[in-house]
Amino acid sequence: MPKFSVVIPSYNRSTFLKSAIESVLKQDFSDFELLVIDDGSTDQTQTMVNELSERDKRIKYIFQSNGERGKARNNGFDHAKGEYVVFLDSDDEFLPGHLSHLNELSEQHPEVLLLATNYEFFENGKSIKAPIDNIEEGFHDYSVLLRGNPFASNVCVKKSNPSYIPFPEDRTYSAMEDWMFLFSNLWTKNLFLSKKSTVRMNEHPNRSMRFHTDIIQKRELATAFLIQHFSFSKREKKQLKGNTFYFLAIHSYLDHKKAQAIRYFFKSFLLLGPSKKLLILFPKIIVGQKMISQLKNKFRS
Secondary structure (H helix, E strand, O other): OOOEEEEEEEOOOHHHHHHHHHHHHOOOOOOEEEEEEEEOOOOOHHHHHHHHHHHOOOEEEEEEOOOHHHHHHHHHHHHOOOOEEEEOOOOEEEOOOHHHHHHHHHHHOOOOOEEEEEEEEEEOOEEEEOHHHHOOOEEEOHHHHOOOOOOOOOOEEEOOOOOOOOOOOOHHHOOOHHHHHHHHHHOOOOEEEEEEEEEEEEOOOOOHHHOHHHHHHHHHHHHHHHHHHOOOOHHHHHHHHHHHHHHHHHHHHHOOOHHHHHHHHHHHHHHHOOOHHHHHHHHHHHHOHHHHHHHHHHHHO
C-alpha cells in the first residue's frame, strides 16, 4: 500500500496535464501512486499518459465517460490504494517537497482526516498571493468556508475515513463541487492547514473561474443548496449569503456588467455592513474594468 494516491481529473487538457504529472513524478517522496482520471477526453490525453506510464509504473490511467470533476475525483478515490488521497487539478502543479511535507503533517497529526497546505497563483511569470494566504495555520472547521473556498481543491484526505462524504456529481454545481465537498466534510470534522506553500495553481484564460456568467449561476445555486441542507445559525447564514453576493459582484464586474455588479454589491453591503473589501470594490465597479485596464496600460507605457 503506497502512502499517497495522487488523483488528477482531466478533460481535454493534455497540454497542461503533462506538467502536472511531471510535478508529481519529481517529488522527493516517492511512495505514491498517480491516478489520472480521464473524464472523456477527445484530445491526446490517453496517448500521452500511456507513454509516461511506460516509463513509470506508478502512473495509472482510468477512462470514464464525461461526468465532470466531482465524478472523476470520486472515481479516483474509489480506485485509490494509498493511505491518503491527494487531489491535484490537471492545470496545476506540486511544488518540490509537497508530498514529503504532507507526510510530515500526517505523522504529526495522525488523527486528522483532512490536510491542506498553502498555495500560490502563477500568472504571466509571476507568483500571486492566494486567498488562503490570509488564513492562519492550524485547525479549521466549516466556518472558514462561509466566505468561500480558500482551499480550492488543494486537500489531502485520509482514506480510512468512515465519515467521508464524496464530491457532489450533479453538473448543476460544477465548479462549486470543491466548496460543497469541504462543507460536507468539515461540518463535524476539522482540517489542518499548513502555511507552507507547496502547490502552484496556474492562471490561464480557460480556467473555470474565468467563465463569469456560468460561475455566477453556479455560486447562487450552490449557496441555495448549502442553506437548504445545513443548519446554519442566523449569523452564519447572513455571512454566507453576504459573501456570496460579494463574490457575484466581483464576477459581474469582471464580466463588464456594471448594473448587475452594483445590485449584488448593495445586497452584500446590507448583509455584511461596511468593510475594507467592499469599499475597495465599489469604485472599481463604478469606473469599470475596461477603464481601469486602460489606465493601467497608460501608466505602464
